[in-house]
Amino acid sequence: MRWSRRLPSDPSSVTVIKDAAGRYFASFVVEVAERPLPRIEVETGIDLGLGHFAVLADGRKIDSPRFLRRAEKKLKRLQKLSSRKEKGSANRAKARMKVARQHAKVADARREFHHQASMRIVRENQAIYVEDLAVKGLARTRLAKSVHDAGWSAFVGVLEYKAKLHGRTFARIDRFHPSSKLCSACGNLAQVMPLNVREWVCACGVMHDRDVNAAINILAAGRRQVAAGRKPEPEMGGKRRPQTPVEADKTPHPARKRRARPTKQEATEMPHDTMRHRRNPRDSSRGARQRRSMIMPAPTVPFVASSTRMNPPVSRLRE
Numbered sequence: 001m002r003w004s005r006r007l008p009s010d011p012s013s014v015t016v017i018k019d020a021a022g023r024y025f026a027s028f029v030v031e032v033a034e035r036p037l038p039r040i041e042v043e044t045g046i047d048l049g050l051g052h053f054a055v056l057a058d059g060r061k062i063d064s065p066r067f068l069r070r071a072e073k074k075l076k077r078l079q080k081l082s083s084r085k086e087k088g089s090a091n092r093a094k095a096r097m098k099v100a101r102q103h104a105k106v107a108d109a110r111r112e113f114h115h116q117a118s119m120r121i122v123r124e125n126q127a128i129y130v131e132d133l134a135v136k137g138l139a140r141t142r143l144a145k146s147v148h149d150a151g152w153s154a155f156v157g158v159l160e161y162k163a164k165l166h167g168r169t170f171a172r173i174d175r176f177h178p179s180s181k182l183c184s185a186c187g188n189l190a191q192v193m194p195l196n197v198r199e200w201v202c203a204c205g206v207m208h209d210r211d212v213n214a215a216i217n218i219l220a221a222g223r224r225q226v227a228a229g230r231k232p233e234p235e236m237g238g239k240r241r242p243q244t245p246v247e248a249d250k251t252p253h254p255a256r257k258r259r260a261r262p263t264k265q266e267a268t269e270m271p272h273d274t275m276r277h278r279r280n281p282r283d284s285s286r287g288a289r290q291r292r293s294m295i296m297p298a299p300t301v302p303f304v305a306s307s308t309r310m311n312p313p314v315s316r317l318r319e
């Protein structure tokens with residue numbers, strides 16, 4: 001077996017995966033030591049922009065790179081072509097393999113972009129705050145497609161472990177925080193803020209770029225949250241989603257209770273260590289090791305070319 005790079009430590013387990021494009025991957029679980037970056041003063045909030053991939057509190061806007069957009073376009077074209085081929089035909093099978101390969105390329109390009117963008121943000125900021133969008137909650141809205149396309153939650157995951165690895169503060173902000181409606185200059189809360197409003201002027205006279213204003217609010221909320229001991233902040237600025245009597249009464253089924261996510265009330269009362277932001281670097285539990293295994297960039301180290309014929313049988317991989 002030929003190694004493309006050395007592992008940082010002896011792996012505790014190896015998983016072999018074959019993807020839809022016929023490529024084999026070996027995924028290793030390894031321990032990785034934290035590598036804190038020198039402390040800096042800058043902190044940032046990040047808003048999931050509607051027109052951009054992400055918008056930072058300092059006004060910077062991050063778009064997905066051209067290589068990713070091009071790969072995505074090509075994927076769409078191939079998908080269309082494939083669906084036009086007769087079902088069950090050899091041409092259809094060929095076209096579908098092409099689609100699968102392009103899918104894999106898009107996934108690789110997106111992962112590469114997530115690593116680059118998140119590394120830059122982590123390097124340039126001591127603390128990073130993002131809005132907890134609970135992407136699933138958006139699945140029913142028109143936003144859904146753009147959210148999924150942008151791979152936002154995957155990106156936030158990469159951002160979180162990189163921040164942790166390099167000794168940065170990372171926190172998700174309550175998703176009912178009215179980041180778009182709140183004026184970051186005077187704290188005034190706008191009544192409505194339709195999605196098509198890109199810029200607005202507050203009664204205080206300050207003109208806002210919608211996404212940058214939101215990012216600034218996320219930064220401020222993140223600082224407050226961290227100052228308060230990382231508890232989700234209580235009442236803040238605007239309205240929270242009112243709790244309906246039904247929700248208030250709802251107690252989880254005892255059997256399900258252990259796995260259910262903590263309610264806000266519970267989360268506030270939970271000791272800090274059980275919150276997901278904090279992970280003990282010396283925790284050697286299986287879960288912790290698996291989480292750290294994500295730290296290997298491209299945890300799946302490809303060791304064989306993409307042609308199925310060239311791949312050795314799985315049994316040989318253990319040699």
Ligand SMILES: [Zn+2]
Nearest residue numbers: 183186202204
């Ligand atoms: Zn204002």
